[in-house]
Amino acid sequence: MKTFKKKDFPVDQIRRFLEPGPIVLVSSFWKGKTNIMTMGWHTVMEFSPSLVGCMITSENHSFEMIRRSKECVINIPTVELAEVAVGIGNTSGREIDKFEHFGLTAVKAQKVKAPLIQECFANYECKLADSRLLRKYNFFILEVVKAHAPASPKYPQTLHYRGQGVFMVSGESLNLRRMFKPQNL
């Protein structure tokens, strides 16, 4: 599978790949085991600290792993990983080792114990910042404490879920920079 040569990426700029709304692969680590889940419900919440909010159904094996370890990695896959992302969503970490089953490479993270997925375009190391919405909404507020992304391409071809088994693949860029007020960029 394709891999990417990554550099440190500023955590206050992680919106570039996350704000357009791609599905992501969330990796976790707890009691000696890793896991991966596919996630589509998330939003950027703040630049600095770099916050991301996301919904993880409590039936997911990953839910307890992230809640207990208070850490995870948000990995951003490109279109080449579409079938892998669906496969990860179809299976449970209770039954299989997803890194092994899907031929993915676990790379050591710098600030969390959860592994980075090497085959994903970007990797955001996260720590649980606020759990007050966990009980009612299964909503995690995470702080991105370290980010990794390639210098190019500037914009990866990401996958965006439309429901009913259909994804949208990210399309053309439309640069309207000339129209923006500097403070709104």
Add this chain to the structure above:
Amino acid sequence: MKTFKKKDFPVDQIRRFLEPGPIVLVSSFWKGKTNIMTMGWHTVMEFSPSLVGCMITSENHSFEMIRRSKECVINIPTVELAEVAVGIGNTSGREIDKFEHFGLTAVKAQKVKAPLIQECFANYECKLADSRLLRKYNFFILEVVKAHAPASPKYPQTLHYRGQGVFMVSGESLNLRRMFKPQNL
């Protein structure tokens, strides 16, 4: 400007247009005045009740209008409205009437006082469902109580913000329905 012939749309299916992560136009109404803002930080949170979480900076004129009225409409624009969306983000409802200034048509909603924007592809009438994250994160949890969308096209060409004045326009569909477990669709 282009308009759409809309039908009632099931509130538990509003993810179809929102989950891929488009920027949206949020309309509001308070004390006899309407307003519109451009928003990019939001996520679906639940199917039923149909919940959407979103971040609105408290400096925005819309913030207090939505907080006080406890209502708004999430309007989903297509690529034709790109320059209008930027213009709306560049201006303040404290100074101008955005419907008038941008030539948009305010249509009466059914369940909220905030108006629908006729020129947008879909309109989701929302009531404030939970304000506990307002003070710390400016994060509104909204319930979609009524939705309007055309029967076709099934997938509109939406705008997704990448930062620095650059949008991504939604691209091709990738149908992997055959790979999904029925309960995951």
